[in-house]
Amino acid sequence: MEIKKVMVIGAGQMGNGIAQVSAQTGWDTVLYDINMELVDKGLANIAKNLQRDVSKGKRTEEDMAAIMGRLKPSTTLDDAADADLIIEAIVENFDIKKKVFEQLDAIAPAHAILATNTSSLPITQIAATTKRPAQVIGMHFMNPVPVMKLVEIIRGLATSDEVYQIIEEASIKMGKVPVWCKDVPGFVSNRVLQVMINEALWELYEGVAPAENIDNIMKLGMNHPMGPCALADLIGLDTILSILNVMYTGYGDPKYRPSPLLKQYVQAGWLGRKTGKGIFDYSK
DSSP states (O other): OOOOEEEEEOOSHHHHHHHHHHHHHTOEEEEEOSSHHHHHHHHHHHHHHHHHHHHTTSSOHHHHHHHHHTEEEESOGGGGGGOSEEEEOOOSOHHHHHHHHHHHHHHSOTTOEEEEOOSSSOHHHHHTTSSOGGGEEEEEEOSSTTTOOEEEEEEOTTOOHHHHHHHHHHHHHTTOEEEEEOSOTTTTHHHHHHHHHHHHHHHHHHTSSOHHHHHHHHHHHHOOSSOHHHHHHHHOHHHHHHHHHHHHHHHOOGGGOOOHHHHHHHHHTOOBGGGTBSSSBOOO
16 A cells, blocks of 8 residues: 555644654645644644754755645544544543544545554554554654654554554655564553653652752763653653553553652643643743
């Protein structure tokens, strides 16, 4: 199957990044969200990213115009009717994803592949909500999508070899490095990453060190480009909590038990960069 049209469900931090990379690849790309304000915000972020590349001489104004010209805003899932690949990038909540996948399954053409950018939820369970489980697969991009090279590809129990091959080749065309793993809670990336972030939050909760010190120790001592506290704010503390809860439930292992401080931040609405305040204060 040749991919000509892609639809990205969710215009947030991950969704607009995926849409940008899709349009850069040369595919007509629909960016969907539940209202036009969210879609416009996503498109504005894409334009900002591309303009930054232009100012650095990495691409021309003509390139930017061509990429933006391939992007179509949408607030209706009916636009999936002629899409070849649909990539879902919405909130990390199974019930909400289930509803969206059921709708997409009914609207999308028979050949279309339904991919999910889920960080931790089982691909097999998501696939089972559709009548095409062989055509459902995990495409877990990293944040920020236009910069990070990895795409973690996760096959569900029913995902076909053909669909896996198409997604692997599509990832390479997008300039990414596809790496497969099994369908387990958190996959590979988040089973490792979230334990580290959660441990940093436990240390912060216990007063072992302030956030700046924890981050500096990991950056200077372990050569991490970003400390776990700053990274948590970039990902979103609500997303971190959702992933940890999925793994805690999925494995029943106390090592995935979320820090009480993480829960407090989320209850307070301090979700990180996207709200202007998280572990660190971004309001200024």
